Amino acid sequence: MFDIDVWREIFQSVNKNRTRSLLSGFTVAFAILLFVLLFGIAKGLENTFAEAFADDATNSIFIRTGETSTAYKGLQAGRKIQLKNEDQDYIVDEYGNKVEYITSRIYKSVNASFQNEQNNYQLRAVNPDHQYLERTKVIHGRYINEADIQNETKVVVIGRLVDEDLFLKTTPIGKYINLNGIQYKVVGVFEDDGGDNEERMIYMPLSTAQRIYGNNDYVDQINLSYNPELDFDSALDFSLDLEENLKKKFLISPVDQRAIRVRNLATEAQQVNQMTTGLGIIIIVIGFGTLIAGIVGISNIMIFIVKERTKEIGVRKALGAAPKSIVSLILLEAILITTIAGYIGLLVGMGVLELIGPSLETYFIKDPAVSTNLVISATITLIIAGGIAGYIPAKNASRIKPIVALRDD
Amino acid sequence: MLEISKLHKSYPIGDSSLHVLKGIDLSVKSGEMVAIMGSSGSGKSTLLNIIGMLDEADEGDYILDNVPIKNLTEKKAAIYRNKFLGFIFQSFNLINYKNAVENVALPLYYQGLKRSERIEKAMFHLGKVGLADWAKHLPNELSGGQKQRVAIARALAANPKLLLADEPTGALDTKTSHEIMEFLQQLNDEGKTILIVTHEEDIADMCKRIVRLKDGVIMEDKFVTQVRASQYV
Numbered sequence A: 001m002f003d004i005d006v007w008r009e010i011f012q013s014v015n016k017n018r019t020r021s022l023l024s025g026f027t028v029a030f031a032i033l034l035f036v037l038l039f040g041i042a043k044g045l046e047n048t049f050a051e052a053f054a055d056d057a058t059n060s061i062f063i064r065t066g067e068t069s070t071a072y073k074g075l076q077a078g079r080k081i082q083l084k085n086e087d088q089d090y091i092v093d094e095y096g097n098k099v100e101y102i103t104s105r106i107y108k109s110v111n112a113s114f115q116n117e118q119n120n121y122q123l124r125a126v127n128p129d130h131q132y133l134e135r136t137k138v139i140h141g142r143y144i145n146e147a148d149i150q151n152e153t154k155v156v157v158i159g160r161l162v163d164e165d166l167f168l169k170t171t172p173i174g175k176y177i178n179l180n181g182i183q184y185k186v187v188g189v190f191e192d193d194g195g196d197n198e199e200r201m202i203y204m205p206l207s208t209a210q211r212i213y214g215n216n217d218y219v220d221q222i223n224l225s226y227n228p229e230l231d232f233d234s235a236l237d238f239s240l241d242l243e244e245n246l247k248k249k250f251l252i253s254p255v256d257q258r259a260i261r262v263r264n265l266a267t268e269a270q271q272v273n274q275m276t277t278g279l280g281i282i283i284i285v286i287g288f289g290t291l292i293a294g295i296v297g298i299s300n301i302m303i304f305i306v307k308e309r310t311k312e313i314g315v316r317k318a319l320g321a322a323p324k325s326i327v328s329l330i331l332l333e334a335i336l337i338t339t340i341a342g343y344i345g346l347l348v349g350m351g352v353l354e355l356i357g358p359s360l361e362t363y364f365i366k367d368p369a370v371s372t373n374l375v376i377s378a379t380i381t382l383i384i385a386g387g388i389a390g391y392i393p394a395k396n397a398s399r400i401k402p403i404v405a406l407r408d409d
Numbered sequence B: 001m002l003e004i005s006k007l008h009k010s011y012p013i014g015d016s017s018l019h020v021l022k023g024i025d026l027s028v029k030s031g032e033m034v035a036i037m038g039s040s041g042s043g044k045s046t047l048l049n050i051i052g053m054l055d056e057a058d059e060g061d062y063i064l065d066n067v068p069i070k071n072l073t074e075k076k077a078a079i080y081r082n083k084f085l086g087f088i089f090q091s092f093n094l095i096n097y098k099n100a101v102e103n104v105a106l107p108l109y110y111q112g113l114k115r116s117e118r119i120e121k122a123m124f125h126l127g128k129v130g131l132a133d134w135a136k137h138l139p140n141e142l143s144g145g146q147k148q149r150v151a152i153a154r155a156l157a158a159n160p161k162l163l164l165a166d167e168p169t170g171a172l173d174t175k176t177s178h179e180i181m182e183f184l185q186q187l188n189d190e191g192k193t194i195l196i197v198t199h200e201e202d203i204a205d206m207c208k209r210i211v212r213l214k215d216g217v218i219m220e221d222k223f224v225t226q227v228r229a230s231q232y233v
Helices: A004-016 A018-052 A085-098 A146-151 A160-166 A206-212 A232-249 A265-308 A310-318 A323-356 A358-363 A372-399 A402-406 B044-051 B074-084 B100-111 B115-128 B144-157 B174-189
Strands: A060-065 A099-114 A117-126 A137-141 A155-159 A176-179 A182-191 A201-205 A221-226 A260-264 B002-013 B016-028 B033-037 B059-064 B085-088 B162-166 B193-197 B209-214 B217-223
Touching: A004 A018, A004 A323, A004 B100, A018 A265, A018 A323, A018 A372, A060 A232, A060 A265, A085 A099, A085 A221, A085 A232, A099 A160, A099 A206, A117 A160, A117 A206, A146 A206, A155 A160, A155 A176, A160 A182, A201 A206, A221 A232, A232 A260, A232 A265, A260 A265, A265 A310, A265 A323, A265 A372, A310 A323, A310 A372, A310 A402, A310 B074, A310 B100, A323 A358, A323 A372, A323 B074, B002 B044, B016 B044, B016 B217, B033 B044, B033 B174, B044 B059, B044 B162, B044 B193, B074 B085, B074 B100, B085 B144, B100 B115, B100 B144, B115 B144, B144 B174, B162 B174, B174 B193
Parallel strands: A117 A201, A155 A182, B033 B193, B033 B209, B085 B162, B162 B193
Antiparallel strands: A060 A221, A060 A260, A099 A117, A099 A176, A099 A221, A137 A182, A155 A201, A176 A182, B002 B016, B002 B059, B209 B217
């Protein structure tokens, strides 16, 4: 039931007791503000992690080599381990169904030029599967294919930023780009979510690079992804087994950490997941702690307000106020203040996130924001809490005996 | 108008209890102006609180305007207080964030009157106590006498059958006290029944009847010749 007179009484009480109203409102607004900021920042951290893994497939395994650190089976320490094409074939033969995609990589630094423009770029010579492992998005033309590998064709796929740097007035597809003095035909342009460095990259068929740079079958690195149907433990077993077998194959001591390194992103993804979950729990605990502090704050203020208004309530009762009207007077005032203050806290919180959001990116917090649903439910929780917090003191107020209230102290 | 018989009231104090009213019989007719006197602890305020339905007796009967006042729910008591009684307090008890006219209109609000009607009636009563020009002033902008007049206007607003005044001049100087008493006498002349609790002899002498309480019983109940307050003003 909406009664204009009740609201007029409440507005008058709020308006004429500004300090009191502002103080209690401040508590609520601050609680909601903190709540919004905390959850916003948590969301920002989550976004950062999500983005960090956008670059590569999360089921990736990287195999790199170095020099042996211990002598083993009569071989000296300091022996250089070199991966070759046959090692990729070995992995495919050995683990066929566990491997989803596999590619080898050769790294080179090249000076690229087209007409009058030139610049230095990283070159990666790869197999066609590399596209899926690196999550490369081809936006024009095509990626490197099997035929390129077979025929050792002199083609390249260039990053979006290479295109921007060199091909100022024309589209690159079908043009010839000069890499360290050799002409290659550009067959594709790609994008990558991994950032600018990934988009300043040039891809070339592995076989072509092997023919031109050294005429051998050496590779720098092997990347693969495991079958996504493998669960976390089997995936770990797979990479451990792979490492063990490769060590045997290259006659490396099982305890040698340097000669062959197999890095499984699943481990890292799991660690990050655990961290995000832990962080989420902490934030939720703190967030709800803040809310509870806000609720306790309102309760305290309501108790104080009732105490302060004891005399007024006594007078009102002496003049004929029924207990119900006292309860609604106190309660609606609490709810009104909570609602308005909660809304202000919400707006300020979102405003602050909007304002400081961009500058927080340095601290691994990206696009901090709170979902409207979360915020609305937090505010509703607080309003209900305000109601409950206000109800008990209000009920007590309605029980105040006028004689007690009116006693002259 | 008011019939009280064999009224008892005790208050628990720790383990024992304090017997404050020990069988009070009192009958007040319409149009009377009664002073209830007694030293502190005599039970005069307790009696007034019971009459004012702010407190309930343990034993005995209380009939106000042919309505037995017993076992009232809070709600019922609120309605009766609003309908039958007007309160005047020693410390005025105005609501400090409401201006004079809003204070006077408050009992009318609890009667469920419309706002325009409330303001109109409140202004009328404020005019009667001579404070129409001060309607928009807050209590802290008024003098003690003015505050008490606003309180009287508020007590009158709901047109009660009985005015209850608890030491109405207790917080006022002699001159202002006499002004207030003169005004209460005028109201009584117009037919209003008034009960005044006081411990001041000169105030009691301005009533028509004096009831003296001591240790919870009525010691003396006599009709007196009213001293008109107007001669002092």
